[in-house]
Amino acid sequence: MEEFIFIRPTKEYEQQAFDYIQEFKDYNSNINGVGGLRRYIGDYDGWLKHLEEDRSRTMDDDRVPGETFMLIRKSDNKLIGLANIRLRLDDHLLMYGGHIGYGIRPTERKKGYASYQLYCALKFCQEIGLERVLVTCDKNNLGSAKTIQNSFGVLENEVIDDNGEVLQRYWIDVNDAIQKLQAKYEHQKNL
Numbered sequence: 001m002e003e004f005i006f007i008r009p010t011k012e013y014e015q016q017a018f019d020y021i022q023e024f025k026d027y028n029s030n031i032n033g034v035g036g037l038r039r040y041i042g043d044y045d046g047w048l049k050h051l052e053e054d055r056s057r058t059m060d061d062d063r064v065p066g067e068t069f070m071l072i073r074k075s076d077n078k079l080i081g082l083a084n085i086r087l088r089l090d091d092h093l094l095m096y097g098g099h100i101g102y103g104i105r106p107t108e109r110k111k112g113y114a115s116y117q118l119y120c121a122l123k124f125c126q127e128i129g130l131e132r133v134l135v136t137c138d139k140n141n142l143g144s145a146k147t148i149q150n151s152f153g154v155l156e157n158e159v160i161d162d163n164g165e166v167l168q169r170y171w172i173d174v175n176d177a178i179q180k181l182q183a184k185y186e187h188q189k190n191l
Contacts, residue, residue: 003074004113006083006120009035009051013070014044016079023105030138033101035068035084064088067124071104071117080108083121089134096161098134098169099125114147119181122151125174132173139166152177 009017021038024031031038035054040047057065064086071081083102086093093099100121104114118135125133135153137144138161145168149155153170161167 002113004080004116004120005072005074006069006117006124007072009048009068009070011044011048013072013079017044017047017070018042020079020082020105023107024103027106029106030103032103033068033084034082034103035066037082064090064093069120069124071113071120080104080113081117083117085121085124087128087130094134095159095169096136096167098136099130100133100135109143114143115150116185118147118151119178119185122172122174122177122181126178130174132171135170135172136167137170139168148172152180 017037018041021031021034021041035047035051037047040050051068054063054066054068057063065088066084066086069083069085070079071083072078073080081102081104083100086097086099086101089097089099100118102114102117102121104117122133135148135151137148139145139158148168148170151172153172156169156171158166158168
């Protein structure tokens with residue numbers, strides 16, 4: 001498997017971030033896990049500021065605190081995916097959004113990268129003390145469902161989201177999943 005770094009967004013990846021969003025548009029693909037990037041097209045510095053605000057929120061704020069990470073392939077320094085991790089859930093996120101949202105650019109799918117990115121997100125959750133996380137996906141997104149299941153996600157139920165689509169809600173025991181997945185990804189040094 002390729003080697004990756006899992007990092008917070010930096011100015012270095014500005015053009016790649018916009019190219020990433022454009023690729024989703026070009027492929028008419030849903031954009032998930034981007035920490036609001038699509039609202040900041042043309043204002044990357046504004047997006048970085050938004051992410052800093054998300055990071056600095058307290059657990060008592062009206063909006064939930066969160067972190068956003070980029071999955072960068074080392075061989076070509078290419079942005080492959082984005083993951084958004086919410087440090088707590090409000091009522092809406094508990095039902096529909098979950099702790100972790102993620103996406104892999106359309107041209108890089110079906111290569112196992114989403115599973116590795118979810119593993120990196122789980123490692124971060126473990127580091128900050130989240131023991132159990134909710135991850136959701138559209139029922140018709142078989143690739144995402146498989147990624148979650150391969151990360152030891154347990155389906156709790158299905159709900160109808162705000163768009164009338166069936167959404168699957170999976171819970172992952174973070175420590176258990178990390179322990180089971182660690183051998184598969186232990187060659188990665190830069191988590």
